[in-house]
Structures are given as C-alpha cells and as structure tokens.
Amino acid sequence: MTNIWIICRKELKGYFASPIAYGLMAFFALIFGYFFYAAVAIFVLRSTDPMMMQRGMPMDVNEWVVRPVMMNVSVIGLFIIPMITMRLFAEEKKTGTIELLATSPVEDIEIIVGKWLAAVLLYGSILLLSSVNLAVLFLYGSPEWKPIFVAYLGLLLQGACLLAIGTFISNCTKNQIIAGAGTFAICLLLWVLSWVSAYETSTMGKVIAYLSVTDHFENFSKGVIDTRDVVYYASLTFFGLFLTSRSMESLRWRA
Amino acid sequence: MIKVEGLTKRYARNVAVNNISFEVEKGQIVGFLGPNGAGKTTTMRVLTCFLPPTDGRAEVAGFDVIEKPMEVKRRIGYLPETPPVYPEMEVVEYVEFVGRLKGVPKNELTRRVDEVCDRCNVGDVKTRLIGKLSKGYRQRVGLASAIIHNPDVLILDEPTAGLDPEQRKETLGLIKELAGEHTIILSTHILPEVEQTCEKVIIISRGKLVATDTMANLNSRLRGAELVSVEVEGRSGSLNRDSVQQRLEQIPGVSKVTYREARQDRLLFHVESMQGKTVRPDIARCIVQADWNLIELHTAGLSLEEIFLQLTSSDKPTGGAQ
Ligand SMILES: Nc1ncnc2c1ncn2[C@@H]1O[C@H](COP(=O)(O)OP(=O)(O)O)[C@@H](O)[C@H]1O
Ligand SMILES: [Mg+2]
Numbered sequence: 001m002t003n004i005w006i007i008c009r010k011e012l013k014g015y016f017a018s019p020i021a022y023g024l025m026a027f028f029a030l031i032f033g034y035f036f037y038a039a040v041a042i043f044v045l046r047s048t049d050p051m052m053m054q055r056g057m058p059m060d061v062n063e064w065v066v067r068p069v070m071m072n073v074s075v076i077g078l079f080i081i082p083m084i085t086m087r088l089f090a091e092e093k094k095t096g097t098i099e100l101l102a103t104s105p106v107e108d109i110e111i112i113v114g115k116w117l118a119a120v121l122l123y124g125s126i127l128l129l130s131s132v133n134l135a136v137l138f139l140y141g142s143p144e145w146k147p148i149f150v151a152y153l154g155l156l157l158q159g160a161c162l163l164a165i166g167t168f169i170s171n172c173t174k175n176q177i178i179a180g181a182g183t184f185a186i187c188l189l190l191w192v193l194s195w196v197s198a199y200e201t202s203t204m205g206k207v208i209a210y211l212s213v214t215d216h217f218e219n220f221s222k223g224v225i226d227t228r229d230v231v232y233y234a235s236l237t238f239f240g241l242f243l244t245s246r247s248m249e250s251l252r253w254r255a
Numbered sequence: 256m257i258k259v260e261g262l263t264k265r266y267a268r269n270v271a272v273n274n275i276s277f278e279v280e281k282g283q284i285v286g287f288l289g290p291n292g293a294g295k296t297t298t299m300r301v302l303t304c305f306l307p308p309t310d311g312r313a314e315v316a317g318f319d320v321i322e323k324p325m326e327v328k329r330r331i332g333y334l335p336e337t338p339p340v341y342p343e344m345e346v347v348e349y350v351e352f353v354g355r356l357k358g359v360p361k362n363e364l365t366r367r368v369d370e371v372c373d374r375c376n377v378g379d380v381k382t383r384l385i386g387k388l389s390k391g392y393r394q395r396v397g398l399a400s401a402i403i404h405n406p407d408v409l410i411l412d413e414p415t416a417g418l419d420p421e422q423r424k425e426t427l428g429l430i431k432e433l434a435g436e437h438t439i440i441l442s443t444h445i446l447p448e449v450e451q452t453c454e455k456v457i458i459i460s461r462g463k464l465v466a467t468d469t470m471a472n473l474n475s476r477l478r479g480a481e482l483v484s485v486e487v488e489g490r491s492g493s494l495n496r497d498s499v500q501q502r503l504e505q506i507p508g509v510s511k512v513t514y515r516e517a518r519q520d521r522l523l524f525h526v527e528s529m530q531g532k533t534v535r536p537d538i539a540r541c542i543v544q545a546d547w548n549l550i551e552l553h554t555a556g557l558s559l560e561e562i563f564l565q566l567t568s569s570d571k572p573t574g575g576a577q
Contacts, residue, residue, distance in 0.1 A: 013344070017343040099339050100356075104356040252305075252307065
C-alpha cells in the first residue's frame, strides 16, 4: 500500500513539474466553459420563449443544462485521457528509469496501480476544476445536486477505465507518441461503438452497444446509478490493469 | 555473496550469456571485464532480477533471483549504465524517493539521504534539478541512491562510461572507498580501471567466461608478453611491405607481426613478443642492419582484445572458470 502511494506521489509530481497537467486543465476548462455557455444560452433562449412559457411548466436545469454538458464532457474525456497516460510507462522505458522501479523491492502491480492512481487523481482534479462552472447554476438557479454528483461519479468511473487501458498501451511501447495515438484510437473505437447501437437491434448489435464506453455513461448523466454500468466500468478497469501486469511480465521474459 | 551457476540468457535471436559460472565472496570488489556486447549488462540484469535467466541459477546473499526476487532486490544496490534519474526532480527529492522505494524507514530517511549525498560528493547540489547536472554529477547521484539502503551487494554497470579522466578517477576512488562495506561488482571494458580498483576479475567475451582470477595472478600471466609498435622507412624509395614483415617475423622471440598502416613511405607494424621476452633491442638492430630508417619504436601495451586472444588461445581458462 505504501509502495503504491510512493509511486503515485512521484507520478503526480511529474505531472505538475511539466506543463502537461496545467495544459490539460486549461484545455478542459476552456472546452467545458464553451459547452456550458452554449447550453446555458440555449436554456435561457428556450425558457424565455413565449411558446414554451405558455405550457406553464418551468424547464428543468438538470435536464437542459447539466445533462447535455456532461454528455459532451464524457466525449472530451476521450481526447484528454491519452495525453494523461501516454508517458506513464513509455517514458520510463525510454530513459531507462524503469530499471530502477523494476529492481526495487516493489511488486509490478504496485507500480502499475500507483501510476494508474496518479492518472485518475489528475483526471479527477481536472474534472473538479470544471465544477466551478456549475457553481454558477447554484447561484442563479436551484438545480438538484444529486444528479450532478452522480454524473461526476460516472465521468470518474469512465475515466478510470479508459486510463487503465491507456496505462496498458503505454506499457507496450517506448514511444510516447505511439502510446498516445494507440490509446486515442482505442478510446475512439469504444466511443464509436455506441453509434452501432443506434441502428442495429440484433443480439450482435446489443453486445457491441454493451461494449461502448459512452453508452454506459448515459444513465449517469441522468443521475441514475445502474449496477450494470458500474460493473462494466469496474471490470474494464480491472481488465486494463491486469493486461498491464501481464505485459510487464511478458516483456521481462522476452527482452 | 553472489553465486552464479551455468547462467544462460538467450534473447529472441542471439545468446547473450552462455553458461557462465562464478562466485563472489563477501566484501570483495570484483571487476567484470569484457568488450562491448560481451554480456556484462545482461548478466547484471539477471543478478538484479530485472531479467530472468533462460537457464542456470543465480543467487545473491543466499536468495535465488527467481524464487525470492524481493529478498534479492532488498539487498542489492544497482547502478545501470545510464543512471536511472528523473531530470525533473531535485537531487534530494530523487534520493529520498529511491530510499522510500527501497524501504528505508521513515525516521532514518533524512539522515541517510544526507549521509549518502555527502559520501558521494553531491552535497553541494542537493537542491538542484537533476536535469541541469553534468554527467559526472548524475553518475554520483545514481551512486548515492544505489547505496541509500545500505545494500549488501552493489552492482555497478560501467560506472565510468562517458566521464572525463578526472571524473573517472574520482568515481573509481569513491567506489574503492565503498568497498569496505559492500560486496561490489563493477563492469567495464577498460583494463587499467580494473587493475586500479579490483581484487578479482571476471573476464567474459561474447557471452562466454574467459577467466576468473585474482588481479595479481592475471597480471603475472599477462606480464612478459609485450606489444611493440614499429615504424620504418626505406632509405631510398619505398619499402616492400611483405619483405619487412618477413624480416621482423624472423627475429627470435617475436610471436606475431601485424601490418597496421602506411603513412606516406613509412610503414607501421605491431610486433607481439612471446612470454617473458624483450624484443625491442633486437628489432632496432634488425632494422639498422637492413639499412632502413627506424622512425619510431615503442611499446603499445596490449589492448583488451589482444588480452582476450592471449587468454583464450594460450591455454584453457583457469581459476573458477569450470
Ligand atoms: N534487449 C535485447 N534484445 C536482444 N538482444 C540484446 C538485448 N540486450 C542485449 N542484447 C544482445 O546481447 C548481447 C550482450 O549485450 P550486453 O549484455 O548489453 O553486453 P555488454 O553490456 O557487455 O556490452 C549483445 O550481443 C546484444 O546485442
Ligand atoms: Mg553494457
């Protein structure tokens, strides 16, 4: 346990010693701000529309602002995650510092989990930063906080599983760029799978849809925690970390 | 302290280490000598549990590298060829990090870090970023972090590679000082370094063990045979290369003559003597008698490759080789 924390702390320092962490935070804040602004603008436009007002039912902030923003954010995550994970192992392999870690009295899995945890914490803090925008909603309106919390939980779970996959891919190469591009490709694939579910209703289509990362986020964005979604994210996370440990072992035997 | 038996390491295509065996006693400082590609790094990686052996066994401090890797790792300090440092860390921060990884207790950590930094002469750059340090300093930071947990065994892979002569001397001096407390294996492809620092040598070449012996024994085996560099010139017109070579070969005590190069009309040869023979006066006499100009004549010393040739061709490996 302490070993995981030692590794994790070192990784976090590494992130914040370079411009990566700040760059990603700025990038995310910007995009989030844009989507948020757009959603709010549409909301204001609609809610002041006489046609809508005639219906006599006030529009729900959660439904009209929080949810579309969160759905978008879950897609932006796909772009940020490769940038977080690409260096995790690739860089250490390139500079040879992996030799220090691998010859220290630390289990492989502790190294892997430590690194992955650092990535999750960084991703979490990037998400947290974006919640400043949502504070505005509480100032001027009265949204429900529970669905927002659930949506963030969903984002974090989705992030955790994609970060685990990114960690695995970073372990397969010495080249950060390849690691980043590979992770991006996989993230993209897992996202695109959800398009299939739109027109495919066969069993095959259902299986493919089940694999789509963003589909499982949909419930979260509505403020609903479904065990199936949690299980999906958790098992994909374990799978990613497990693959990483296999890859570390096999590289050792081969090279 | 270290026991290697029939160790073989095969990569996908080639055999990097081929059935080598040796032992290192507690407190010894041992030179691991071999040209590039001999398999030094590979052997050290097996000893440090970085790579598993394909065949054979390796034991450190009584623990097998396959069965008890954690125990082995706890007892080893390892400095790879390029020090495994993080450029974005400060020196203290890095040494502390390594200390934590190696399981140095929290309440001793600060004291240990100060100790090893002073020991390795990096006390004055403690708060500098490692990325901004010179190669020599980085090497010493690596060394400091390798001894942070006071390991029984210290494994140093080419600790002087890439350093200038002054830094080399300093690093070797430092290693020698450490010898009292740790069992040390250091690899190098430079013979004089081993002569200066080590009590015992293990020589490998192309993955095979060539010799394991004490430094004193090895010296006496090599002494006597000398390598002489000779440069001659014709008094009128250029010389025939073959005839000069034949002439030199006929000198008593000469074992081998190799033609090296021609510089304008001058020819350069390397002459090797047999064990215990001094051939320089005879070479000089021979050249004068042949009525050529003797431009230069000096001992060149044996290169590592020539030593390997001598050791492998003259007789079977001795010492603990088999
Ligand atoms: N990761 C690797 N994959 C394949 N071959 C390797 C690898 N590392 C080293 N080798 C080969 O193994 C041999 C021994 O290398 P090495 O142990 O690095 O020698 P040294 O350290 O003595 O220079 C060389 O022929 C080298 O090309
Ligand atoms: Mg080497």
